Amino acid sequence: MIQRLLDVGYTGKVSKSLCLKNTEITAICQAAREVFLAQPTLIELSPPVKIVGDVHGQYSDLIRLFEMCGFPPASNYLFLGDYVDRGKQSLETILLLLCYKIKYPENFFLLRGNHECANVTRVYGFYDECKRRCNIKTWKTFIDVFNCLPIAAIVASKIFCVHGGLSPSLHAMEDIKRIQRPTDVPDYGLLNDLLWSDPSDTALDWEDNERGVSYCFGKAVINDFLLRYDMDLICRAHMVVEDGYEFWNDRTLVTVFSAPNYCGEFDNYGACMSVSEDLLCAFELLKPLDGAALRKEMTKAKRKR
DSSP states (O other), X not given: OHHHHXXXXXXXXXXXXXXXXXXXXXXXXXXXXXXXXXXXXXXXXXXXXXXXXXXXXXXXXXXXXXXXXXXXXXXXXXXXSOOSSSSSOHHHHHHHHHHHHHHOTTTEEEOOOTTSXXXXXXXXXXXXXXXXXXXXXXXXXXXXXXXXXXXXXXXTTTEEEESSOOOTTOOSHHHHHTOOSSOOOOSSSHHHHHHHOEEOSSOSSEEEOTTSSSEEEOHHHHHHHHHHHTOXXXXXXXXXXXXXXXXXXXXXXXXXXXXXXXXGTOOOOEEEEEEOTTOOEEEEEEOOOOHHHHHHHHHHHHHHO
């Protein structure tokens, strides 16, 4: 199944039909659900690991990222969420990621993003893609998987990884561990904040978020968090940044965004953050490419295989 999904990726084309049957999709979702629930809500990882931000259904760019950073299991991966919506191939994207999770459960980790939820996917494209290319029952099957995804990860006790950011309701790491899965994303509270909050240059501590959901947190909140948990860095996604990555607050927080030429509207790079065994962080970058250039690159990559 992985091979079939990769073959589709290398064509660089979007077709109405999927390369997997509905029965295969259901089986993948069921197996992935079981793997997620067998592992903790707060994952503890050892380096080396490659950390990937939002992908948003940009399937060709996901394959480019694996070409650049190594296909599993050659590299260990931690994805920070937002696999679906906005891009044209959310189905292939999430299916490939789930297949890798099932095949390499101890080397390949997927966290939940704010788009891995029923309400958001209804608005931003994944529901419509499922309805058009499969059926609504398939969408519901994916939502069942999303409700089981882990929420945060800690690399080597020093790097806190989450999709959105911090929460005023986070008083101890046990609070994350105690989040019961499967669960939908509530309208407010700890889980909502971890998936939706953003850092702010202007906030001192907490202020309302322009998104209309959750909060923005300032430098004092970041510094207090790192001091309290004896950590060095917060690594999060959730925001498009021009260079694919952007540091905040004296390099104590980094945003990683991995969908280049996002939605065809931004001329941004996509980034992957590589964390070495001795916790040195380096960035590998994907150039923004438009449709024609992207297809050309995929054809070239296919010939090399």
